[in-house]
Amino acid sequence: MDARSPGSQAALREANRARLLAALRAGTARSQADLARATGLAPATVSNIVRQLEREGTVTTEESAGRRQVRLLPRTGVAASIDYGHRHVTVAIADDSPRILAERRLRLERHIDAREGLQVARRLLDLALEDASVELDDLVSIGMGLPAPIDRRTGRVGSPAILPGWRGVAVVELATEALGRPVAVDNDANLGALAEYRWGHGRHQEIESLVFIKLSEGVGAGLVIDGALFSGRDGTAGEIGHTTIDEHGAMCRCGNRGCLETLVSARAIVEALRPVLGEDREITLAEVAALAEEGDAACTRVLQDAGAQIGRSIASLCNLLNVQIVVIGGEMAQAGDLLLDAIRPVVHRFGIPSAVERLELVTTDLGARAPLLGGIALAFDLVQPR
Amino acid sequence: MDARSPGSQAALREANRARLLAALRAGTARSQADLARATGLAPATVSNIVRQLEREGTVTTEESAGRRQVRLLPRTGVAASIDYGHRHVTVAIADDSPRILAERRLRLERHIDAREGLQVARRLLDLALEDASVELDDLVSIGMGLPAPIDRRTGRVGSPAILPGWRGVAVVELATEALGRPVAVDNDANLGALAEYRWGHGRHQEIESLVFIKLSEGVGAGLVIDGALFSGRDGTAGEIGHTTIDEHGAMCRCGNRGCLETLVSARAIVEALRPVLGEDREITLAEVAALAEEGDAACTRVLQDAGAQIGRSIASLCNLLNVQIVVIGGEMAQAGDLLLDAIRPVVHRFGIPSAVERLELVTTDLGARAPLLGGIALAFDLVQPR
Numbered sequence: 001m002d003a004r005s006p007g008s009q010a011a012l013r014e015a016n017r018a019r020l021l022a023a024l025r026a027g028t029a030r031s032q033a034d035l036a037r038a039t040g041l042a043p044a045t046v047s048n049i050v051r052q053l054e055r056e057g058t059v060t061t062e063e064s065a066g067r068r069q070v071r072l073l074p075r076t077g078v079a080a081s082i083d084y085g086h087r088h089v090t091v092a093i094a095d096d097s098p099r100i101l102a103e104r105r106l107r108l109e110r111h112i113d114a115r116e117g118l119q120v121a122r123r124l125l126d127l128a129l130e131d132a133s134v135e136l137d138d139l140v141s142i143g144m145g146l147p148a149p150i151d152r153r154t155g156r157v158g159s160p161a162i163l164p165g166w167r168g169v170a171v172v173e174l175a176t177e178a179l180g181r182p183v184a185v186d187n188d189a190n191l192g193a194l195a196e197y198r199w200g201h202g203r204h205q206e207i208e209s210l211v212f213i214k215l216s217e218g219v220g221a222g223l224v225i226d227g228a229l230f231s232g233r234d235g236t237a238g239e240i241g242h243t244t245i246d247e248h249g250a251m252c253r254c255g256n257r258g259c260l261e262t263l264v265s266a267r268a269i270v271e272a273l274r275p276v277l278g279e280d281r282e283i284t285l286a287e288v289a290a291l292a293e294e295g296d297a298a299c300t301r302v303l304q305d306a307g308a309q310i311g312r313s314i315a316s317l318c319n320l321l322n323v324q325i326v327v328i329g330g331e332m333a334q335a336g337d338l339l340l341d342a343i344r345p346v347v348h349r350f351g352i353p354s355a356v357e358r359l360e361l362v363t364t365d366l367g368a369r370a371p372l373l374g375g376i377a378l379a380f381d382l383v384q385p386r
Numbered sequence: 387m388d389a390r391s392p393g394s395q396a397a398l399r400e401a402n403r404a405r406l407l408a409a410l411r412a413g414t415a416r417s418q419a420d421l422a423r424a425t426g427l428a429p430a431t432v433s434n435i436v437r438q439l440e441r442e443g444t445v446t447t448e449e450s451a452g453r454r455q456v457r458l459l460p461r462t463g464v465a466a467s468i469d470y471g472h473r474h475v476t477v478a479i480a481d482d483s484p485r486i487l488a489e490r491r492l493r494l495e496r497h498i499d500a501r502e503g504l505q506v507a508r509r510l511l512d513l514a515l516e517d518a519s520v521e522l523d524d525l526v527s528i529g530m531g532l533p534a535p536i537d538r539r540t541g542r543v544g545s546p547a548i549l550p551g552w553r554g555v556a557v558v559e560l561a562t563e564a565l566g567r568p569v570a571v572d573n574d575a576n577l578g579a580l581a582e583y584r585w586g587h588g589r590h591q592e593i594e595s596l597v598f599i600k601l602s603e604g605v606g607a608g609l610v611i612d613g614a615l616f617s618g619r620d621g622t623a624g625e626i627g628h629t630t631i632d633e634h635g636a637m638c639r640c641g642n643r644g645c646l647e648t649l650v651s652a653r654a655i656v657e658a659l660r661p662v663l664g665e666d667r668e669i670t671l672a673e674v675a676a677l678a679e680e681g682d683a684a685c686t687r688v689l690q691d692a693g694a695q696i697g698r699s700i701a702s703l704c705n706l707l708n709v710q711i712v713v714i715g716g717e718m719a720q721a722g723d724l725l726l727d728a729i730r731p732v733v734h735r736f737g738i739p740s741a742v743e744r745l746e747l748v749t750t751d752l753g754a755r756a757p758l759l760g761g762i763a764l765a766f767d768l769v770q771p772r
Contacts, residue, residue, distance in 0.1 A: 013426075019398075019401065208619075232709065235708070240706060244701070244702065256735070322617070322620055352535070352622070355535075355625055358620065
């Protein structure tokens with residue numbers, strides 16, 4: 001709690017609700033009297049909150065031995081998630097386990113604008129809903145991930161948008177209108193961090209700080225600090241891809257030179273391999289990783305070099321934040337140990353010992369789906385906050 | 387509140403106490419019944435906490451019109467703060483306004499060890515206590531700042547210690563024994579951030595994220611995130627001085643090459659000026675700043691160049707954390723606008739627009755005293771947490 005904000009009535013209600021839910025999260029049914037004792041809240045306060053939670057379907061209550069027993073329900077219903085990449089869009093329908101009921105993916109033209117991108121997502125969503133035998137109106141809500149910072153103040157896509165057609169778009173408004181259900185939007189790396197924190201490497205009780213780094217066409221990070229997603233004043237924290245590595249390096253799409261992204265993005269990797277693979281060969285990061293696995297020297301080298309650059313940025317990040325876990329996600333994570341073995345020594349070389357010696361450095365548990373699953377978490381959080 | 391920690395009884399008591407204090411912080415006296423309504427806590431819980439707070443001298447209560455009115459008292463008593471620099475130690479006695487009752491400063495030999503350093507502080511503390519007419523036993527406690535990361539897990543000074551004689555020392559234990567009063571210890575940049583947040587640029591209600599960067603012989607940062615000091619898993623967050631700027635650059639005392647500190651520390655600045663000022667001239671950062679102010683071209687240039695390097699690190703930090711305020715402190719802050727004018731364009735050149743366009747970049751309000759005052763805040767927090 002901010003020591004200087006005495007708290008509005010709304011903030012207090014929110015805090016009371018959160019602590020009651022925390023007391024319930026232990027799992028067993030508890031009586032209202034127990035909850036009052038455990039939280040220090042007045043019985044009338046407990047009773048009010050429980051009534052509200054029951055109306056929402058968050059808890060169930062039952063009279064037993066003259067006492068009202070309260071039990072937390074799993075979050076009910078299904079949500080949809082829409083994850084935009086640079087050249088694809090993926091839609092999933094899932095419950096809060098998270099169990100995926102349907103998933104659809106489509107290639108996107110690089111330069112379609114937000115309106116067109118949302119039309120594609122709407123069609124894909126309809127197909128996925130059909131696959132899952134779920135009606136649009138039955139979705140609790142829709143979570144959406146974009147490979148761009150979302151300015152929380154304006155609700156708009158901040159520059160530098162990787163998707164040029166989305167820059168400056170009031171995305172929540174537009175998406176809600178296009179999709180016909182409430183939509184919550186966040187940066188895809190933030191959603192990856194949220195999914196890893198809930199369901200992946202961060203799900204253990206003792207984990208309070210976690211960074212998820214998405215390495216794909218773009219490079220971005222999502223930060224969990226003190227048990228909550230931290231997105232900064234304007235919602236744009238985590239832009240690790242635009243750390244300057246080489247002041248005189250190649251131009252970056254953000255307008256600077258020598259950003260980390262110019263050295264380790266999918267495009268940079270593929271370009272570095274051109275002299276070996278030939279001008280015409282189209283190759284994805286996943287294919288580069290597979291070739292390296294098979295022993296291809298050039299693919300191995302290029303991923304190791306990328307790992308070393310990423311390692312430097314992770315070292316700086318750890319020096320600054322001293323986090324517990326760094327999770328590598330995105331397409332490049334498919335290189336697995338090859339990548340981690342390149343990153344790890346550099347982190348220890350460039351990080352100060354006390355900041356990195358206990359760092360857990362891992363690849364994502366959730367495969368390429370981390371941001372997509374984060375969208376499911378976001379969708380449930382929007383309507384059934386816990 | 388961490389959504390997954392159901393909270394021990396101790397944590398709940400702590401949280402209840404914090405929200406009651408938050409409700410009281412509005413300033414006017416409030417009845418216990420009002421407090422119960424405002425916080426949602428049970429009247430018995432409120433009454434218990436108030437009794438405890440009254441015993442501690444945190445609040446006063448008064449019967450009026452049949453209701454018990456509760457009023458928050460200013461934190462009483464005086465605390466001491468001990469701030470170690472690389473070559474000096476400063477001791478202050480102050481109340482919680484903070485009004486400084488006495489201040490003493492002494493030059494330190496560079497290589498004295500922790501035990502000797504504490505003996506010097508003890509003598510200085512005795513002199514300051516005499517100046518202020520305060521008895522040692524009347525100090526609420528002592529806050530201490532060191533220019534080194536403090537490993538929260540072990541309570542020891544982490545490497546790289548700028549003070550070699552302190553490396554690995556169990557500092558709280560040793561200092562408590564040497565000084566004869568409870569001692570709380572933190573990194574000096576963290577204390578600078580704490581002081582700026584309480585009494586400086588961060589004192590306004592709307593400020594929730596602030597970074598204090600200390601530029602002196604060492605370079606370090608203290609982070610306030612979501613209204614609280616963030617020091618990472620092991621207590622060593624904020625080590626911005628060891629960000630690698632030039633992989634092939636000069637050796638840093640931390641064992642890496644080309645850290646920010648090798649380029650902008652007091653020593654680096656003075657070394658850069660050697661060809662101009664001559665081999666034998668001893669000069670401090672403060673003197674360099676003063677000469678620059680008078681129009682000295684070399685001093686101006688060297689501070690501008692340092693500002694540009696610092697600007698790059700601030701840009702990376704803002705890309706990552708999207709904070710509201712960056713406060714420049716330490717000796718170099720005396721260069722004021724000259725330094726800010728060099729930093730600002732670089733931050734905007736290397737930072738992504740959404741992360742830096744609303745950044746407030748300022749020099750400290752509290753002069754060279756920021757970490758020293760932070761020690762006073764820390765000392766009060768130790769015994770009268772609010």
